[in-house]
Amino acid sequence: MYRPAEQDAGSASSLSRGLALLDLFTSPDQVLSISELARRSGVPKSTAHRLVLDLIAWGALEKGTAGVSLGVHLFELGSLVPSSSTLRDLALPFAHNLNEVTKLTSNLAIREGNEVLYIEKITTRTLKVPHSRVGGRARMHATALGKAILAFSDPEFVNSVLSEPLHRQTEKTITDPVELRRELLGVRQERVAYDVEESRLGLFCVSAPVFNGQGGPVAGAISVTGATELAIAKRYAPAVLATAMALSTTLGATKRTRHATAV
Missing domain, CATH: 3.30.450.40 (GAF domain)
Structure with missing residues (x-):
């Protein structure tokens, strides 16, 4: 079962940062490295790495050889809107x-x-x-x-x-x-x-x-x-x-x- 990396008062900030990372993707097949995500979002690389792990665990991102791409769980949720x-x-x-x-x-x-x-x-x-x-x-x-x-x-x-x-x-x-x-x-x-x-x-x-x-x-x-x-x-x-x-x-x-x- 997915468990977020942070369970304190900073979790709301982590959520917004995680969503900001997802917002950097502009096409379904786009692949971005953690370094690129950190650079574009302005968050430290260590923070981006932790957030990416959470997003992968939840299914919002999928890991590949060159980086990460949008996960299928996002499309499953989108179809329910x-x-x-x-x-x-x-x-x-x-x-x-x-x-x-x-x-x-x-x-x-x-x-x-x-x-x-x-x-x-x-x-x-x-x-x-x-x-x-x-x-x-x-x-x-x-x-x-x-x-x-x-x-x-x-x-x-x-x-x-x-x-x-x-x-x-x-x-x-x-x-x-x-x-x-x-x-x-x-x-x-x-x-x-x-x-x-x-x-x-x-x-x-x-x-x-x-x-x-x-x-x-x-x-x-x-x-x-x-x-x-x-x-x-x-x-x-x-x-x-x-x-x-x-x-x-x-x-x-x-x-x-x-x-x-x-x-």
């Missing part, structure tokens, strides 16, 4: 269909803090989108997915995002809160958001919000990504919007069925 796993499971056939119809990369994301979290990505052979990945995060103001979610979020959350510095990812990223509010108003009216080279030069993204049933709160967003201009990108808006609306209806019906069964 209802907000993302339910949406992902229901959205998978919709995302595949959108990919087939448009011949573009389709993405599904949810809100995680003040960022978007990619929970599914169906790639196309003709265009790879290296800056996004399942489990990856992106700035909300610089992505169509983020703007689609932000436009239908509660005003308090929108204000909190816009009150922070809007970092520039490319020369076309919107960094003016007033301009971004105007764009979000347009997204609310059209139910479609665009990112034309705002997150990465040479790429566009068309996204639509997904709701917990028609008229329900926003649950996430679905999109397609390609390499073209805005005028051409707008041609894909009807397919993305129709997919998002169908997925919203399905998500709402599933939740109602589960509620009725529970009662």
Whole structure:
């Protein structure tokens, strides 16, 4: 049975440090040495070594010849998270269909803090989108997915995002809160958001919000990504919007069925 290395008042600090080590991994197959973990996290190497042993014992990390990588137990826990796993499971056939119809990369994301979290990505052979990945995060103001979610979020959350510095990812990223509010108003009216080279030069993204049933709160967003201009990108808006609306209806019906069964 797993037993933590520390059982005193410092255990809370050890927990936060351990989580900080896990946060250094940016892909499922990434391998990091203890020296690299210590350097990036700023903790002493001896402390990093102790924390890594605890994380290995719990299953959060796995030891290899070149270092450690993320353990399978994290993925097991991740699959139990209802907000993302339910949406992902229901959205998978919709995302595949959108990919087939448009011949573009389709993405599904949810809100995680003040960022978007990619929970599914169906790639196309003709265009790879290296800056996004399942489990990856992106700035909300610089992505169509983020703007689609932000436009239908509660005003308090929108204000909190816009009150922070809007970092520039490319020369076309919107960094003016007033301009971004105007764009979000347009997204609310059209139910479609665009990112034309705002997150990465040479790429566009068309996204639509997904709701917990028609008229329900926003649950996430679905999109397609390609390499073209805005005028051409707008041609894909009807397919993305129709997919998002169908997925919203399905998500709402599933939740109602589960509620009725529970009662």
